[in-house]
Amino acid sequence: MSLRECAESHELERMRSLQSRAFSLQIRADRLWATLEGINMFIILRATIIGAGLALVVGGHLTLGELFFFLFIVFRLVAPIEVIGAFLPKWNEKMEKVRMGVQIASLPSLVKNRANAKILPKISGVMEFQDVSFSYAAAGVMSIMHDDELEEEMDILHGHTPEECKDLHCPHHPNVAIESEESTTEEETRKDPPRRYALEHIHFSVKPGEHIAFVGHSGSGKSTLASLINRFYDVTEGAITIDGTDLRDLDLHWWRGSVGLVLQDNTMFNDSIIENIRYTRPDATDSEVYEAAARAAAHDFIERMPDRYRTVIGERGIKLSGGERQRLSIARAILKKPSIVVLDEATSALDSITERSVQEGIKELITGRTSFIIAHRLSTVRSVDRIAILEGGRLIALAPHEELLKTCATYKEMVELQSHGLLAE
Ligand SMILES: Nc1ncnc2c1ncn2[C@@H]1O[C@H](COP(=O)(O)OP(=O)(O)OP(=O)(O)O)[C@@H](O)[C@H]1O
Ligand SMILES: [Mg+2]
Structure with missing residues (x-):
């Protein structure tokens, strides 16, 4: 089927490719952000430890050699934990968004081609x-809406106003279906049952x-x-x-x-x-x-x-x-x-x-x-x-x-x- 006859498949393809580009860009941005946060933490934490260590050395409670050994061990252990700690919450947050995008894109189409779908040579218009x-x-409009897993995802969309x-x-927009069920009170249903x-x-x-x-x-x-x-x-x-x-x-x-x-x-x-x-x-x-x-x-x-x-x-x-x-x-x-x-x-x-x-x-x-x-x-x-x-x-x-x-x-x-x-x- 050519694009000029219907641009739908072209648009879906474009959306998928943009989604995957956005996903990889997001990962790169997250990594950069985590690195910056790591650097930040690195400086504050190290400045505190070094300051406290030096105070102990000056006070005669610690030798310089002991301080260096302690700092070496602490920094080796802390650095990777800091980076992972900063990266994980962001990763989870972004993955959640990507998961939602993929769910929406993979909503089942309500209309499908039958086997041996026909193309008419000419349409006269009867x-x-x-x-x-x-x-x-x-x-299936309702059943899509009431799929438990999807409903949870769609909650994020409820914030949209009809405008x-x-x-x-x-x-397939959910608003009508959701409104018709959720906003109808029992009394209203009795008066004007939904068609x-x-x-x-x-x-x-x-x-x-x-x-x-x-x-x-x-x-x-x-x-x-x-x-x-x-x-x-x-x-x-x-x-x-x-x-x-x-x-x-x-x-x-x-x-x-x-x-x-x-x-x-x-x-x-x-x-x-x-x-x-x-x-x-x-x-x-x-x-x-x-x-x-x-x-x-x-x-x-x-x-x-x-x-x-x-x-x-x-x-x-x-x-x-x-x-x-x-x-x-x-x-x-x-x-x-x-x-x-x-x-x-x-x-x-x-x-x-x-x-x-x-x-x-x-x-x-x-x-x-x-x-x-x-x-x-x-x-x-x-x-x-x-x-x-x-x-x-x-x-x-x-x-x-x-x-x-x-x-x-x-x-x-x-x-x-x-x-x-x-x-x-
Ligand atoms: N996506 C949907 N899910 C469930 N019910 C729907 C959906 N869209 C429309 N309906 C229901 O189908 C019925 C007919 O709606 P439709 O949109 O065809 O009306 P209409 O004559 O075009 O109205 P209007 O003049 O306001 O555009 C209405 O009862 C409406 O609530
Ligand atoms: Mg209408």
């Missing part, structure tokens, strides 16, 4: 959701090039459905097919390479803007990158950066605003030329004027491609072919905007509330 149900617990974590968009299935009996099919929007209240299952399309998880029951082939029979890396996914907050790397955009298609030329950036309404803000396209954006793109990161992600997706597009709140961080300027690029991205769009701002999805209304993990309606206004009370209510500013966009 997708079928055949009675799909999905439970995070059954998919700190969300830009990684890690589908076993995040999605239940979703059944519909999509024509090639059709644009489907997922709409529903928070927690209705929109992102879960998007995650299943990209195969962050496999369905618990039923099947999702592309051109008649079950997604589970496809080569995972190839399939993810065929899907253009833009999320609310997307992973950025501590690299230049141009390399961040080129990430999903390393063979793209500079002018192709500029073109994609322009389509995503990112070119102007990039041109204003100190080193333009060569500006390094910091760890996780920290030097950019959320909206700027989103535009880079849209540029990435445009450059990737995927077969299927999934946009999950892809423009949520943009103000409505910037969003309008990105819409052209998005329109171009989805034209002719089977696309799934999630947006809280209903005005941005009303022009799609059909809108799927999700409620409590169930698909309650699937029709174009005009028809839904007449037939679906939930949709009508959402549109009305939003137009009156009573429902968050």
